[in-house]
Amino acid sequence: MNEKQKNIRNFSIIAHIDHGKSTLADRILEYCNAVTKREMEEQLLDNMDLERERGITIKARAVRIDYTHKDGQNYILNLIDTPGHVDFNYEVSRSLNACEGALLVVDATQGIEAQTLANAYLAVDCDLEIVPVINKIDLPSADVDRVRNEIEDVIGVLAEDCPAVSAKVGLNIDQVLDAVIEKIPAPKGDESAPLKCLIFDSYYNSYLGVVVYVRVMDGTLKAGDKIKLMSTNAQYDVVEVGHLNAFGLQKADSLSAGEVGYITASIKTVSETRVGDTVTTVENGATEPLQGFKEALPMVFSGIYPADGARYNDLREALEKLQLNDAALSFEPETSIALGFGFRCGFLGLLHMEIIQERLEREFNLDLITTAPSVIYKIEKTNGETIYIDNPSNYPSNDTIATAYEPTVKASIITPTEFVGGIMDLCQDRRGIFKDMKYLDSQRVELHYIMPLNEIVYDFFDALKSRSKGYASLDYELAGYEPSNLVKLDFLLNGEIVDALTFIVHSEKAYTRARKIAEKLKENISRQLFEIPIQAAIGTKVIARETVKALRKDVLAKCYGGDITRKKKLLEKQKEGKKKMRRLGSVEVTPEAFMAVLKLDDSEK
Amino acid sequence: MSKKLGLYIHIPFCKQKCNYCDFYSLGCQESKIPSYIEALCQHIKREAPLYKDYEIDTVFLGGGTPSLVEPKEFEKLADTIKGSLKIIQDAEFSIEANPGTLTKEKLNCYIKNGVNRISIGLQSTSDTELKALGRIHDLKEFKESYSLARKCGLNNINIDIMYGLPNQRLDDLAKTIENVCEFNPEHISAYCLKIEENTPFYKMRDSLILPNDDEEYEMYIYLCNELKKQGYEQYEISNFSKKGARCVHNLKYWLSEEYIGFGPSAHSYFNGKRYYYEDSVEKYIKSLECVDNLPKKHYEEETALKENSMDEYVMLKMRLSDGINEQDFKEKFGVSFISEYPSVLSYIKNGYVKQENNSYSFTPKGFFVSNYILSQILKFN
Numbered sequence: 001m002n003e004k005q006k007n008i009r010n011f012s013i014i015a016h017i018d019h020g021k022s023t024l025a026d027r028i029l030e031y032c033n034a035v036t037k038r039e040m041e042e043q044l045l046d047n048m049d050l051e052r053e054r055g056i057t058i059k060a061r062a063v064r065i066d067y068t069h070k071d072g073q074n075y076i077l078n079l080i081d082t083p084g085h086v087d088f089n090y091e092v093s094r095s096l097n098a099c100e101g102a103l104l105v106v107d108a109t110q111g112i113e114a115q116t117l118a119n120a121y122l123a124v125d126c127d128l129e130i131v132p133v134i135n136k137i138d139l140p141s142a143d144v145d146r147v148r149n150e151i152e153d154v155i156g157v158l159a160e161d162c163p164a165v166s167a168k169v170g171l172n173i174d175q176v177l178d179a180v181i182e183k184i185p186a187p188k189g190d191e192s193a194p195l196k197c198l199i200f201d202s203y204y205n206s207y208l209g210v211v212v213y214v215r216v217m218d219g220t221l222k223a224g225d226k227i228k229l230m231s232t233n234a235q236y237d238v239v240e241v242g243h244l245n246a247f248g249l250q251k252a253d254s255l256s257a258g259e260v261g262y263i264t265a266s267i268k269t270v271s272e273t274r275v276g277d278t279v280t281t282v283e284n285g286a287t288e289p290l291q292g293f294k295e296a297l298p299m300v301f302s303g304i305y306p307a308d309g310a311r312y313n314d315l316r317e318a319l320e321k322l323q324l325n326d327a328a329l330s331f332e333p334e335t336s337i338a339l340g341f342g343f344r345c346g347f348l349g350l351l352h353m354e355i356i357q358e359r360l361e362r363e364f365n366l367d368l369i370t371t372a373p374s375v376i377y378k379i380e381k382t383n384g385e386t387i388y389i390d391n392p393s394n395y396p397s398n399d400t401i402a403t404a405y406e407p408t409v410k411a412s413i414i415t416p417t418e419f420v421g422g423i424m425d426l427c428q429d430r431r432g433i434f435k436d437m438k439y440l441d442s443q444r445v446e447l448h449y450i451m452p453l454n455e456i457v458y459d460f461f462d463a464l465k466s467r468s469k470g471y472a473s474l475d476y477e478l479a480g481y482e483p484s485n486l487v488k489l490d491f492l493l494n495g496e497i498v499d500a501l502t503f504i505v506h507s508e509k510a511y512t513r514a515r516k517i518a519e520k521l522k523e524n525i526s527r528q529l530f531e532i533p534i535q536a537a538i539g540t541k542v543i544a545r546e547t548v549k550a551l552r553k554d555v556l557a558k559c560y561g562g563d564i565t566r567k568k569k570l571l572e573k574q575k576e577g578k579k580k581m582r583r584l585g586s587v588e589v590t591p592e593a594f595m596a597v598l599k600l601d602d603s604e605k
Numbered sequence: 606m607s608k609k610l611g612l613y614i615h616i617p618f619c620k621q622k623c624n625y626c627d628f629y630s631l632g633c634q635e636s637k638i639p640s641y642i643e644a645l646c647q648h649i650k651r652e653a654p655l656y657k658d659y660e661i662d663t664v665f666l667g668g669g670t671p672s673l674v675e676p677k678e679f680e681k682l683a684d685t686i687k688g689s690l691k692i693i694q695d696a697e698f699s700i701e702a703n704p705g706t707l708t709k710e711k712l713n714c715y716i717k718n719g720v721n722r723i724s725i726g727l728q729s730t731s732d733t734e735l736k737a738l739g740r741i742h743d744l745k746e747f748k749e750s751y752s753l754a755r756k757c758g759l760n761n762i763n764i765d766i767m768y769g770l771p772n773q774r775l776d777d778l779a780k781t782i783e784n785v786c787e788f789n790p791e792h793i794s795a796y797c798l799k800i801e802e803n804t805p806f807y808k809m810r811d812s813l814i815l816p817n818d819d820e821e822y823e824m825y826i827y828l829c830n831e832l833k834k835q836g837y838e839q840y841e842i843s844n845f846s847k848k849g850a851r852c853v854h855n856l857k858y859w860l861s862e863e864y865i866g867f868g869p870s871a872h873s874y875f876n877g878k879r880y881y882y883e884d885s886v887e888k889y890i891k892s893l894e895c896v897d898n899l900p901k902k903h904y905e906e907e908t909a910l911k912e913n914s915m916d917e918y919v920m921l922k923m924r925l926s927d928g929i930n931e932q933d934f935k936e937k938f939g940v941s942f943i944s945e946y947p948s949v950l951s952y953i954k955n956g957y958v959k960q961e962n963n964s965y966s967f968t969p970k971g972f973f974v975s976n977y978i979l980s981q982i983l984k985f986n
Binding site for chain 2: 527529530549551552553554555556557558562563564565567568569570571572574575578
């Protein structure tokens with residue numbers, strides 16, 4: 001370790017959602033005078049409106065802080081913020097790899113939650129020094145001692161003298177910095193060795209091109225160097241290197257082993273700079289990349305359509321813009337007979353999907369119709385071919401399938417004991433295979449299940465929350481493909497298949513699901529002049545049936561005293577409603593009807 | 606020949622409000638009637654010059670309960686109308702009345718002053734149903750009022766009835782229809798109960814057992830068929846009459862003919878413009894206290910169904926059983942109705958629309974879904 005490295009600390013803050021990660025980051029910046037109070041925006045590290053509203057971090061951010069410790073020495077602290085949600089696990093693990101230590105924030109009123117554990121395990125995997133920080137001690141229901149014990153028992157990290165703080169009111173923040181300096185090791189790495197930089201984030205800037213956030217593991221990098229990305233061998237000329245302060249980029253002469261900073265090199269899209277990839281020099285470069293790189297692959301797919309078909313191009317442009325900064329978002333055009341032109345989009349998980357949908361609606365002012373989320377099914381066909389299906393309407397007919405496989409996940413659920421019964425029922429209902437149950441303390445347990453991803457993609461999280469009064473928390477990771485007895489369920493309105501409603505379901509659940517959706521459709525399709533049969537079918541076999549009766553009455557019988565205007569307004573309102581309708585063959589359906597069908601909560605019994 | 610005009614006068618007073626009614630009318634405030642009549646008279650007198658080139662061929666006193674107006678006040682109003690406006694010799698002159706408010710004296714006064722048509726609100730011949738509706742009378746009182754009107758010499762009487770009432774079944778409606786036909790009125794109006802906001806029924810809506818749409822449809826079809834059998838011709842969605850007894854005033858609304866309304870919440874269509882007065886008796890009276898002042902006219906906002914447009918014409922005309930005549934349409938707009946609204950044809954085969962003598966009109970079944978069909982066929986541009 002050289003002199004320069006001795007006074008560097010690279011660390012992350014990890015926590016369950018809402019345990020106060022971003023608030024703590026703000027307090028640290030404020031305490032070190034990296035920003036003045038006046039400049040302080042609430043939760044400085046979370047830039048996007050959506051992040052601020054939901055109180056979650058979507059993309060990793062990093063900031064360099066100059067700090068003079070009470071020992072009189074000047075330190076450089078690189079705080080790397082990480083996304084707090086299971087969908088972004090991979091990004092979290094790359095961010096953690098850029099650090100030597102992590103502050104594990106635990107809410108003193110809640111204790112350990114599913115994502116606390118998941119993140120702590122990731123940090124342990126990365127060999128990080130874990131420094132627990134107990135937050136929210138200003139709240140009356142805070143129980144610091146209980147949480148200390150829980151951290152020691154469950155995670156196995158000493159918590160006896162760990163900082164207990166209130167990030168909200170700024171209490172004991174000095175103790176956090178003491179722990180950062182004293183407990184987290186300084187970085188190692190050879191400045192003269194071949195260059196190895198870990199990419200942990202990147203974003204697109206219209207002036208600079210892609211700004212790549214890196215941690216230099218070995219070597220030194222400066223402007224003018226010819227670099228290459230080891231996963232693709234793509235080469236670039238470095239335009240600029242520098243550090244990341246609280247308000248943006250600060251140019252520097254060079255970056256060397258142990259440092260965190262940015263690179264610009266006229267790179268056009270973030271999809272070229274994949275998180276986890278290794279940057280090295282073209283000449284005298286490293287021969288082996290850093291370990292652990294993998295491409296972030298979408299797990300959840302959904303069709304996204306503009307409610308107003310004329311806005312198809314706007315939707316495409318919006319998706320392109322979002323993709324500039326989100327390499328994990330994939331999309332390709334698809335056509336639905338029911339919904340017209342749209343896109344099949346791939347997401348890391350449910351939260352990712354929700355965030356993208358919300359950003360499309362909010363930032364780009366689009367009204368969307370989305371189809372039920374789907375996963376990727378693997379199918380071995382009778383002719384020996386193996387195919388992957390991300391759109392239910394492309395699912396092949398059963399007689400051509402040798403074996404169908406569906407993705408499963410390892411799910412970890414932490415819940416107060418009183419809700420265990422209901423949650424086990426739910427998991428069983430969703431085809432979960434029980435693995436084990438651990439008591440975290442006398443009041444809380446951790447449940448492990450292997451579950452088909454297809455069962456948790458729509459409303460599992462909502463059902464979990466409603467069965468636990470909001471207390472249960474969920475984390476999951478992919479656990480591979482398993483053979484499964486799947487069927488394709490089609491819905492027909494007035495005898496015609498509505499492709500946007502087709503989905504894949506386990507054969508045992510086909511009947512109940514079909515019946516439920518048919519009922520929902522009946523409730524949500526308004527009566528028209530003719531009777532509309534609703535059928536659910538597997539192949540040609542109809543397994544559920546409902547009927548929307550013909551409209552008999554729609555009249556303003558009394559039109560008093562020549563009040564013609566009232567009648568006009570009524571008709572206009574009706575016409576407005578009609579404009580939003582989608583025509584499925586001869587049947588008109590409101591976009592709301594589609595959405596209602598998707599929001600199917602099985603837990604309502 | 607001078608232009609024709611309908612005259613509507615609103616009398617917004619009732620003994621008490623019925624449970625279903627959302628029209629503008631005040632209950633238990635009859636003491637205000639004299640000053641209200643004075644305001645009406647002032648209003649008519651001050652505006653009269655506007656109508657000097659017009660002849661009034663229909664007068665309609667609607668409410669509320671116009672039959673609450675005492676003979677003295679009635680006479681004053683009638684004198685003002687006749688003194689300020691040109692009323693043609695055989696003008697249709699209707700007044701609305703509720704059983705229990707009519708007396709021989711009142712009726713004689715009406716007739717003396719030109720009233721030749723009376724519309725009596727009965728609603729149902731079941732006393733249980735009348736009570737549930739919050740009506741102030743029973744069947745017996747209606748009978749008295751009705752025969753009094755006949756005795757005084759009125760030979761053009763309308764009876765209002767309603768269907769789709771709480772707990773009502775088709776049999777109940779059939780009974781009312783049978784009873785009403787026995788009275789042998791010249792005209793019958795039959796309206797479907799609709800639960801409007803700001804009514805006692807709206808507040809009670811969760812506890813009301815109302816017929817569903819399908820049952821109401823059965824009632825409507827029964828009504829149309831039964832009245833036809835009894836010699837009543839359906840000439841509008843909710844109106845039926847013996848030959849020659851159509852309500853000329855009401856027809857004006859659907860024939861795009863002009864009419865002027867006086868009183869709060871009264872609507873007008875004059876000089877190609879639609880407007881109405883605000884629904885407040887107090888403000889109305891106040892606005893007329895000051896000499897030369899007039900109540901504010903609220904003009905119809907710009908809507909997709911433009912005033913005097915083809916769409917408006919279609920919407921209005923299709924309320925009538927006569928429907929739209931190709932010849933008339935071509936004369937008015939210079940184009941063919943069917944070439945402008947070809948989708949009308951698609952409703953013929955299922956019996957919603959019928960084509961007869963070069964005219965297109967709704968059948969009873971079509972009338973009952975006419976909003977749906979109109980919102981499909983109109984252009985809204």
